[in-house]
Amino acid sequence: MSEILIKNGFVFDPLNNINGEKMDIAIKSGKIVEKVSSKAKVIDASHMIVMPGGVDIHSHIAGSKVNSGRVLRPEDHVKDYEVKTKVTRSGVGYSVPSTFTTGYRYAKMGYTTVFEPATPPLKTRHTHEELRDTPIIDKGCFPLLGNNWFIMEYLKEGKLEECAAYVSWLLNAVKGYAIKIVNPGGTEAWGWGKGISHLDEEVPYFNVTPREIVRWLCKINNILNLPHPIHIHTNNLGKPGNYVTTIETMDAVKDLSKNGKVSIHITHVQFNGFAGTSWLNLASGAPEIANYINKNTHVEIDIGQVIFSDTTTMTADGPFQYILYLLSREKWVNADVEAETGAGIVPFRYKKSNYVNAIQWGIGLELALLIKDPWKVHMTTDHPNGGPFTHYPKVIAWLMSKKARERIINKINKNAKRRLDLPGIDREYTPYEIAIITRAATAKSLGLKNKGHLGTGADADIAIYDLDYEKLNPSEDYKLIKKAFKQAAYTIKNGEIVAKNGEIVASPKGKIYWVNSKVSDDIQKVMLENLKTKFEEYYTVKMENYIINESYLHDSFMLNVQSEV
Amino acid sequence: MSELTLTLKKELIVPIDASIISPTNLAGKTVGEIENLELWRGNRKVKLNEVFHVEGKSEDEEENLIVRLIGDFSKARGLGFKMKKGTLIIDGNTGLRLGEKMKGGLIKVNGNAGSWLGSEMSGGTIEVEGGAGDFVGAGYRGGKEGMRGGKIVIKGKCGAEAGAWMSNGVIKIYGDSGIFPGMHMKGGTIFIKGNCEGRAGAEMKDGKIVILGHLPSVLPSFDIEEIRASVKVEEEKISGPFYLFTGDINEEGIGKLYVSVDSNSQLKFWEKFLESVI
Numbered sequence: 001m002s003e004i005l006i007k008n009g010f011v012f013d014p015l016n017n018i019n020g021e022k023m024d025i026a027i028k029s030g031k032i033v034e035k036v037s038s039k040a041k042v043i044d045a046s047h048m049i050v051m052p053g054g055v056d057i058h059s060h061i062a063g064s065k066v067n068s069g070r071v072l073r074p075e076d077h078v079k080d081y082e083v084k085t086k087v088t089r090s091g092v093g094y095s096v097p098s099t100f101t102t103g104y105r106y107a108k109m110g111y112t113t114v115f116e117p118a119t120p121p122l123k124t125r126h127t128h129e130e131l132r133d134t135p136i137i138d139k140g141c142f143p144l145l146g147n148n149w150f151i152m153e154y155l156k157e158g159k160l161e162e163c164a165a166y167v168s169w170l171l172n173a174v175k176g177y178a179i180k181i182v183n184p185g186g187t188e189a190w191g192w193g194k195g196i197s198h199l200d201e202e203v204p205y206f207n208v209t210p211r212e213i214v215r216w217l218c219k220i221n222n223i224l225n226l227p228h229p230i231h232i233h234t235n236n237l238g239k240p241g242n243y244v245t246t247i248e249t250m251d252a253v254k255d256l257s258k259n260g261k262v263s264i265h266i267t268h269v270q271f272n273g274f275a276g277t278s279w280l281n282l283a284s285g286a287p288e289i290a291n292y293i294n295k296n297t298h299v300e301i302d303i304g305q306v307i308f309s310d311t312t313t314m315t316a317d318g319p320f321q322y323i324l325y326l327l328s329r330e331k332w333v334n335a336d337v338e339a340e341t342g343a344g345i346v347p348f349r350y351k352k353s354n355y356v357n358a359i360q361w362g363i364g365l366e367l368a369l370l371i372k373d374p375w376k377v378h379m380t381t382d383h384p385n386g387g388p389f390t391h392y393p394k395v396i397a398w399l400m401s402k403k404a405r406e407r408i409i410n411k412i413n414k415n416a417k418r419r420l421d422l423p424g425i426d427r428e429y430t431p432y433e434i435a436i437i438t439r440a441a442t443a444k445s446l447g448l449k450n451k452g453h454l455g456t457g458a459d460a461d462i463a464i465y466d467l468d469y470e471k472l473n474p475s476e477d478y479k480l481i482k483k484a485f486k487q488a489a490y491t492i493k494n495g496e497i498v499a500k501n502g503e504i505v506a507s508p509k510g511k512i513y514w515v516n517s518k519v520s521d522d523i524q525k526v527m528l529e530n531l532k533t534k535f536e537e538y539y540t541v542k543m544e545n546y547i548i549n550e551s552y553l554h555d556s557f558m559l560n561v562q563s564e565v
Numbered sequence: 566m567s568e569l570t571l572t573l574k575k576e577l578i579v580p581i582d583a584s585i586i587s588p589t590n591l592a593g594k595t596v597g598e599i600e601n602l603e604l605w606r607g608n609r610k611v612k613l614n615e616v617f618h619v620e621g622k623s624e625d626e627e628e629n630l631i632v633r634l635i636g637d638f639s640k641a642r643g644l645g646f647k648m649k650k651g652t653l654i655i656d657g658n659t660g661l662r663l664g665e666k667m668k669g670g671l672i673k674v675n676g677n678a679g680s681w682l683g684s685e686m687s688g689g690t691i692e693v694e695g696g697a698g699d700f701v702g703a704g705y706r707g708g709k710e711g712m713r714g715g716k717i718v719i720k721g722k723c724g725a726e727a728g729a730w731m732s733n734g735v736i737k738i739y740g741d742s743g744i745f746p747g748m749h750m751k752g753g754t755i756f757i758k759g760n761c762e763g764r765a766g767a768e769m770k771d772g773k774i775v776i777l778g779h780l781p782s783v784l785p786s787f788d789i790e791e792i793r794a795s796v797k798v799e800e801e802k803i804s805g806p807f808y809l810f811t812g813d814i815n816e817e818g819i820g821k822l823y824v825s826v827d828s829n830s831q832l833k834f835w836e837k838f839l840e841s842v843i
Contacts, residue, residue: 074707329817 009045015453030495053112053461062130110463110488140513146181227447243285268304268382290370302378305364307387318342358416393485404478573636584643588651592627696721703729769820787812
């Protein structure tokens with residue numbers, strides 16, 4: 001069995017409270033062990049930083065919507081392509097890379113686990129087909145449940161346990177990992193030609209409110225004991241003044257925190273952190289949101305940082321994408337997925353000179369810098385909505401160096417610069433905190449026990465960056481930081497070296513993670529009888545064809561979860 | 566001035582990627598060095614002297630260098646790729662992507678040119694004695710940027726979508742044009758002396774298209790402005806009269822489409838939409 005010894009690296013392992021200590025890491029058979037034999041391959045990591053492999057909690061990398069994005073954007077691919085090598089396949093970028101390129105580019109940055117956060121259950125077969133084809137990294141997906149007809153009907157009838165059994169069945173059927181909610185009720189209301197602008201506004205026909213949907217699914221999440229809290233893209237996303245909705249959504253489930261655990265994950269908060277009443281007086285709502293999160297323990301967020309770049313926005317939030325189309329007048333895609341959800345795709349370019357874009361850029365960083373506890377913050381760009389994931393090194397540099405931020409601040413729209421609090425924030429992230437927001441906190445939030453840390457028994461997913469911690473002065477050396485995080489000196493996946501100095505040297509397959517949720521047979525029987533008739537009525541596919549077999553995932557990791565019903 | 570002559574040894578059966586052949590790339594190299602350059606023939610790399618017979622001198626600066634190609638180059642792609650200065654003369658037909666991304670200098674074709682002639686070029690001049698294929702001065706497949714500057718002159722006819730996505734520069738077609746000239750156009754000028762197959766200026770945002778010959782119909786997303794006595798193409802004044810249309814309204818465009826009144830009696834009905842007729 002292959003053995004590797006990483007010698008003398010500065011290790012950052014926040015889950016085990018290791019902060020830059022010089023130590024050795026031993027690997028045997030894909031796991032981290034106490035020690036290895038003398039035959040082990042030695043990696044000299046002196047003058048380098050060793051971290052667990054990166055874990056991305058929210059990145060749209062696979063599925064029908066991502067693929068429509070690929071089809072929509074040939075001009076995105078023509079400027080960025082990869083030539084095949086002996087190990088890797090050819091592919092294209094830039095904002096919606098092909099599956100193989102996605103895997104390689106993540107591995108090059110030292111990331112080893114990535115979750116696709118929005119898949120319509122009906123189309124999850126497609127998502128798995130693409131995830132299967134995404135090499136090296138481990139992955140999983142979150143089915144969209146926030147506009148599901150069955151759930152809204154159960155909610156209307158008040159059948160909580162049956163609904164929990166349905167969610168459990170659905171997660172098993174499509175091999176999902178967590179509950180994703182996008183614009184709860186809003187996408188459905190849009191299908192009726194209406195909009196939802198408040199948490200207590202009723203969804204047409206179903207007569208349930210977004211607040212009820214969020215609370216309902218949060219309760220179900222608790223009943224099912226799922227590893228990750230509900231993952232929410234709130235209502236009113238991308239509208240001025242929406243930070244109020246964000247705080248209301250967080251507050252709506254405050255009492256549902258179980259054993260003091262986090263009960264809600266608000267995603268890409270940058271897009272839901274707008275203050276002001278119109279595009280003209282748009283301001284950052286980050287201080288208010290950060291203030292709420294600093295005072296409460298039941299919330300965590302990912303930032304959804306904006307990068308000044310050309311990108312492709314894609315969400316299951318049809319109405320929001322329509323607004324974006326009206327703003328950009330670009331080509332666009334809109335879709336409705338039977339009884340489940342909708343989607344929209346619009347190409348977009350974030351410009352430094354644009355007032356709104358500059359404010360958005362500031363909001364993301366303000367959130368990360370103003371929330372005191374890094375365990376509540378996850379670093380994302382909501383790839384590709386805020387910008388492609390390949391720009392993560394830039395975000396890390398901005399967080400670690402005030403000087404790096406100032407360089408951009410001096411180039412952005414002057415009015416935006418005046419309105420933002422960002423220029424006055426002095427905080428700089430330490431490498432330890434970076435390790436938290438990019439791997440430790442994300443792995444913890446996702447309930448991945450063997451990832452995000454380097455303790456004995458953990459998966460040997462490791463990133464080694466060429467940064468001399470002893471000599472490093474992050475606030476000055478932001479260029480070094482950017483370079484190091486862009487190309488990991490070594491990326492080790494499952495005990496195998498996959499990338500070396502920005503080159504892929506091996507391309508193993510990653511696993512697809514899914515939860516096998518179990519409910520009692522009685523409640524499941526009742527639910528299934530009801531569901532079968534409804535399935536016949538509502539869906540274009542047979543129930544038998546809706547269910548995805550485990551073998552379809554090729555290489556999967558099943559997480560058993562016992563529910564309370 | 567020095568001249569370098571590359572003669573095709575035998576007829577091309579398998580296409581070659583000839584993008585290394587341009588004055589910019591060959592200037593300052595000896596004949597021996599040039600013969601040893603590698604290019605793709607089909608899926609194999611071959612030495613240049615397997616395909617060409619090379620003679621002449623090229624030690625000069627690139628602006629004084631004339632590269633002359635002799636033979637039928639219909640299966641050679643990308644000739645003059647990214648060339649900056651100098652002259653490239655082709656005695657024969659050429660294939661796809663001649664003068665792609667060209668920045669300056671002169672390309673002269675004594676024959677017909679293939680599709681994507683001068684695609685994404687930003688400067689320089691291309692003159693074609695014969696006709697050209699589709700997508701003259703257009704963007705490459707998937708790209709959103711067409712020709713950004715320079716000049717293309719085609720003595721014969723050309724295919725569809727000439728000047729697609731172009732944002733600056735001039736395209737002059739002395740023969741007939743295929744369908745959709747100036748599609749997605751954002752600026753620059755297209756002049757068609759012959760007839761046009763139709764749908765001129767579809768989705769154009771800005772720029773100028775002048776058609777002297779017959780145009781079956783004008784797209785309904787265009788609006789008639791007036792009748793002009795003449796129009797200027799570069800420095801040349803061309804007398805008409807012309808109908809002046811603007812559009813494409815679907816794209817909120819302000820592009821100008823000039824169509825000859827004399828060759829287009831079928832467009833006469835547009836005149837009733839004019840407030841005042843000259």
